[in-house]
Amino acid sequence: MFLNTFGAVTLASFLACLVTSIGIYTISAHEQWGNRNVIYFMSFAAGVLISVSFIHIIPKSIEMTSQAPIYLLVGFMGLYIINRFVSRFVCRETDCRNISIGVIPMVGIGLHSFIDGVIYSVTFNVSIFTGVLAAIGMVLHEFPEGVVTFLLLEQAGFPRKKAAVMAFLAAALTTPLGTLISFPVINQINQRSLGNLLGLSAGALVYVGATHLLPAVENEKKQHSMISLGAGILIAILIVISKG
Template sequence: MANSFWTAFVASVLAALVTGIGIYTIRRFEAWGRKYSIYFVCFAAGVLISVSFLHIIPKSFELSPYAPGYLLGGFVLMHLLNRFITAFVCERGTNPAYGIGLVPMIGIGFHSFIDGFIYSITFSVSALTGVLAAIGMVLHEFPEGIITYLLLSRGGFSDKSALLLAVIAAALSTPLGMLVSWPFISRIDQSLLGVLLSLSAGALVYVGATHLLPQAEKEPGRFSLLSLGAGILVAVLIVLSK
């Protein structure tokens, strides 16, 4: 069991590193990233929405009969959170655009936290199961890091604040989720995992459909549709690799 713990922990740290590399890459080439940010937005929308519909939602429905209700609940909770942030943070704060970054950051952060649960569960079953799950999960970490940083930056956060919040939400949340869930691994049955997955899927669909795609429609780029298609293609490849 000790070996399983360290294997799961190393895998979750690897996922965090891949996310961190994405954040570092977009920050290192910031001028280029800002110039083409709309394409990253479209790409991320394709990845998040497609992965949710093609894998996370079907898997959650398979694991729990209550998943559809929690899927709706995750979507509605993100909507309420968005309204709260808009009313009490953005409108009363120094920058009304903060919600552009905060809401996606919270949605992606929650999903990354649940990813940590999945590492705990799959590696406790067997090393092979954990590795197969990790391969598919790590593939989507890089674009998640990029889009979290970009949206925080577009929302008016300073470079340092955007970097810190992106690292915490998109990267560190995964090993944190693994460490939090490991002591309770025997109590996390399939039904509970299905509920957690459906909640995270509802959050991701909300982020993609109400924050990413509308931005792409407001700022149409020449290759925005191609970027969206590329995101969908990557999501298909992620699903097929599982």
Template sequence: MTNTFWTALTTSILAAVVTSLGIYTIRRFTNWGQRNTTYFMCFAAGVLISASFLHIIPKSFAMTSQAPVWLLVGFFALHLFNRFLTAFVCERDPEKKDYVIGIIPSFGIGFHSLIDGFIYSIAFTVSIFTGYLATMGMVLHEFPEGIITYLLLVRGGFKERKAMWVAFLSAAATTPLGMLISYPFISKIEQPILGALLSLSAGALIYVGATHLLPRAEEERKRFSLVALAGGVLIAVIIVVSKA
């Protein structure tokens, strides 16, 4: 049991390191990143929406009959959070009017990364082999996830240093945190509960991709935006196949 704990912790930290590398890399090339933010938004939308529909939603539906309800709750919870930020932060402080562009995706990605930490605990408890399979699939999306989170925060008006730390806390640190929180209770986390959490995160990710990222990307009408979107879909398919 002790070996299982340290293996799960090590791999969840690896996921956080890969995400952090994405954040560090894009900060070193900030000007290039800002010029191509629209492409990253399209790419992110492709990954988030496709991964949700192809993997997270079917998996959660198989785990609990209540998954559709939690999918709806996740979607509208993030919508209400968006409305709250717009009304009480952006409108009251004109200098922060674009903060929602970065905060909403960070919140959705952060919650999903926390659930990823739960999955590490559960997968390695089942078997070491199952855990490594889960690790292969999840680490694939960590690097671009760090890039996307950082760029959207900068796009929303965050200073570069602040954007780096917020991106790290939301997209990277939440994965080992989720593993540490869930591991002591792993034997008590029943399948329907995990299914509900997965469905909740899927609703949040679909909201981020479909109603937050894509509309803003379409406003700018970049020439190769459809190519970036297709690339995100392709990456999601690769992740799903690697987990199969």
């Protein structure tokens, strides 16, 4: 049973890693097409990340522990304070745009992807069927996470190849890493701790979507960006339905 469960959870987490990697490759390999449609990808990703956080991750974390709102606040304000600290003190004499616009949001998405890996371990240890149901919904949001991580890093000034590698390490590889680290000790991770981690990751995702993605979309004023935002929200609803 251990080998079957471990094999299933490992397969699911690496599938998530693959889907995220496909998103990164797609947006990085087709430069002209990507540049023309970058705002549409960003608005779509904002719709997915913010909506999934509000309609699924946050309610689920509160269901698991009453302390989740505190960790939600810590996740959101923590990234904001780090960003302000870097901008004010570290970047006073040098241009640190690449850190505040690219690296800090990357850390937030990486944290969420790592926790996704932990969730795979938890759900598959309940039963393989439960894990498969959870994986169906979770894998759907991996593609836009990879896309937005790459786009933020590229807009921050990183070369395309370097941005792609960093996005892979942060958004894709962290999911199987979270699974492999958590699986041996999964029985020691109680519901309260997982709920707190979910709240923390939700705060980080809302921060990335609300303070980096949506303002960038508004500044560009592209004609059909609201349509792609609505499509992202619709996909988020489908993700929640598929997990329900």
